[in-house]
Amino acid sequence: MMDFILKSRKTFEKQIRDRALSERMKHIPLPKNLLKLRYPLIDMVQCNRCFRDYLRKYGVEELIRFLVKEMPELKKSEFVLQYLKEWISQNKLADYNIQRYHIKDKITILGYEFNGLEDIQNHCVMIGKEYLQGLRCWHREGVTEYPDIHIGKLYDDYPSFDSYDSCDNRTYQNYIFRTSPITEEDMKEAFKIPHNFNFCMVHEHIPKECLPVLYYSGEGEYMLLAT
Numbered sequence: 001m002m003d004f005i006l007k008s009r010k011t012f013e014k015q016i017r018d019r020a021l022s023e024r025m026k027h028i029p030l031p032k033n034l035l036k037l038r039y040p041l042i043d044m045v046q047c048n049r050c051f052r053d054y055l056r057k058y059g060v061e062e063l064i065r066f067l068v069k070e071m072p073e074l075k076k077s078e079f080v081l082q083y084l085k086e087w088i089s090q091n092k093l094a095d096y097n098i099q100r101y102h103i104k105d106k107i108t109i110l111g112y113e114f115n116g117l118e119d120i121q122n123h124c125v126m127i128g129k130e131y132l133q134g135l136r137c138w139h140r141e142g143v144t145e146y147p148d149i150h151i152g153k154l155y156d157d158y159p160s161f162d163s164y165d166s167c168d169n170r171t172y173q174n175y176i177f178r179t180s181p182i183t184e185e186d187m188k189e190a191f192k193i194p195h196n197f198n199f200c201m202v203h204e205h206i207p208k209e210c211l212p213v214l215y216y217s218g219e220g221e222y223m224l225l226a227t
Contacts, residue, residue: 041067041080042087047224049097060088094204096211098226107225109177109212112149117216117223120175126152126182128191135191137184151175152182154191156199158218170218172199177212202226
């Protein structure tokens with residue numbers, strides 16, 4: 001029986017490595033001071049469907065063994081590993097998956113393959129932004145939608161603290177996807193998703209009826225997808 005369990009686990013670990021490679025997990029650079037920081041390891045586990053699956057299937061102790069096996073340098077920092085254990089004990093992972101992708105990665109959403117973030121942006125037809133009067137939504141003119149998938153974007157401007165910031169046109173961006181045309185009601189429901197100071201709606205508390213959701217911070221090379 002034990003041989004069967006070990007064999008099953010090795011098979012599962014191999015599947016994780018294969019999936020991690022196919023999803024380009026290993027091309028994400030880890031900070032040089034990983035062993036001194038608590039959050040990069042948590043972020044890596046939370047935003048990688050392979051590690052999330054392993055955690056669900058085998059628990060935190062086995063996940064840590066697997067991480068140390070893959071990254072032996074983690075042995076040098078019990079503090080980081082202990083913090084990971086405490087974070088997992090206090091924060092329940094959602095049943096859906098969260099995955100970090102490069103903005104130029106091909107990603108499949110609701111059965112449709114997009115050629116990176118730019119492809120999504122170019123075919124987004126409904127826009128939503130909060131003003132003092134509340135959420136305002138409008139259709140983009142001259143945008144050709146894909147026939148089988150429809151995209152809406154909720155965004156917020158970067159904060160402005162002085163006159164220099166007024167030239168900053170970066171925005172925090174959340175995208176929702178539907179198989180039928182996006183309505184203003186869809187946008188209003190999506191806007192109810194809890195979001196923090198950087199307007200990120202991809203986390204462990206997304207109502208299932210609002211999935212999938214994609215988030216881009218407006219800068220950098222990576223985006224987050226919850227499915």
